[in-house]
Amino acid sequence: MSLFDWFANRRKAEPISKERQEREIADGLWSKCSECSVLTYTKDLRANQMVCLDCGHHLRIYSDERVRQLIDPGTWKLLDEALQPVDALKFRDRKSYSDRLREMQDRTGLSDAVQTGLGQLEGLPLGLGVMDFRFMGGSMGSVVGEKLTRLIERSTRERLPVVIVCASGGARMQEGMLSLMQMAKISGALERHRESRLLYVPVLTHPTTGGVTASFAMLGDVILAEPKVTIGFAGRRVVEQTLREKLPDEFQTSEYLLAHGFVDAIVPRTQLKRTLAQLIRLHQPYPPSHFVHVPDSLSRHAMNPDYVSETNSAS
């Protein structure tokens, strides 16, 4: 039976025994939607980019799966894989940060909470960073900051658009102020990318909060979000404590940010690749034959008429 036939017949099928269900969930053959609890054949779910076929809920996916969904097969080139986190503060809460890092790396097979690389999306070359929530809640420390900064710098040199898929609880406390400063570092790299008139599109996925929201997540030329994800600066519980009352359900969701003008569009995951390709094409020079390459060092002078007068007044 083809997957399509199976899906079409699914509702008619005999209910599966509970034991068998549980065994097959454990085997990964079936997946249970965390929203509507409906069981779906995992292959079907993956074919639909891990969006529930019943209720449209976007199940959490991780960096490898995201890269697979966005990047054309055979075009992905990982960057800076050799970067490893270091316990610079010798931080210890109930557990030492070094132990935490080792455990996380063993459990996830990742070196830290982001992977970056160059690849093609519908044939369009771009720089892509994908945060991974599995690794300490996608928190941003020195490695996340350095990898994203290098990605943006390289994309600026090669005149590539940048897409960053955000999923993070914010700055990584175990690296103290080093983490906070990554917000500035990445924003600085984005300023140069922007000055070179290149496109940057953050994609906000669940959750995008804290220091990531207060830096690169909100600095896109165009900002996209997946449906119904949590996006905010302060944590919901902290805001509730300040307010001393319960917040409405829609507070700090993609839909809330769209309504208040901080997100340009909510894009279902199944449309994401197409939408990104459309945006990148719309920002390519037109007409293509008339495009003259302007070196980075000159673009500011050439394209910003205010530049000369500003310089004079400042010196």
Place this chain on the structure above:
Amino acid sequence: MATSERRPLLLDFEKPLVELDARIAQIRELAEENEVDVSDQIQQLETRAMQLRQEIFSSLTPSQRLQVARHPRRPSTLDYIQAITDEWIELHGDRSTGIDDLALVGGIARLDGRPVVMFGHQKGRDTKDNVSRNFGMASPGGYRKAMRLMDHANRFGMPILTFIDTPGAHPGMEAERLGQGEAIAYNLREMFRLDVPIVCTVIGEGGSGGALGIGVGDRLLMFEHSVYTVASPEACAAILWKDAGKAPQAAEALKITATDLKGLGILDQILPEPIGGAHSDPLETAATLKTAFLDNLDQLSRLTPQQRRELRYQKFRNIGVFAEISA
């Protein structure tokens, strides 16, 4: 300035000092009543008090420093501005959100003859003032006001001096609705673009993104007992230790003191405070700050705008600790 005759509020680790001061006063009184000369003994005790004060303040733990940094009498942004400038005109509003955020104040001043733009978080001087200042926790309107002032400075070639003193950006519903994250993020990026010199100083408490939102500059200065932290030790303890009572341990682990941050390459200069902390002698502290401003502006104004921007970029570019293992 906050140099009133009011006795400064006491911190718990200052108790031995108070006891000693009380004893000196008592002896003085008794001597006067009985008309005996005890000036030698008093001098001895006063020397001892001075030594003790020095010992205590030179070996403060991070959480004790946090108390000094949050001291209600610690000089605030407006205190410093009034003390060090020749002229000052406060400007209001960000021209967009429709509220003037009193937790972040700023304007144009003349510093030693030179027009500058100054702004910073403003904590209240008393409870009522603190409520209107929202305890120095700025909202998006505050960060956008800062940005508007920075654009102004850049247009007119005025150096920018920022004063950092906040527990953090305001975590409120209205602040979220108005885009707290966006307001801070925007400043972070735009501060790299500005041509004019920028000197940022942590005068008290540097709380997380709310501090960094006016903290991207050519120089970062910090007073000796100021702190700068990625998350408040209280919040960090609650999250990582699952026990807010572990805040002193968190303060230690987070490396929030000026010395720690200098070691991590984040801080450029530590400004000494009078023994007893900035609040024990606000005028002397202000004089230290003014000298540091003039020195740094002097150095920075010798560079071209392009050089400043490049050095500012490299300064932040180089922050971070990681390993790179070649495969």
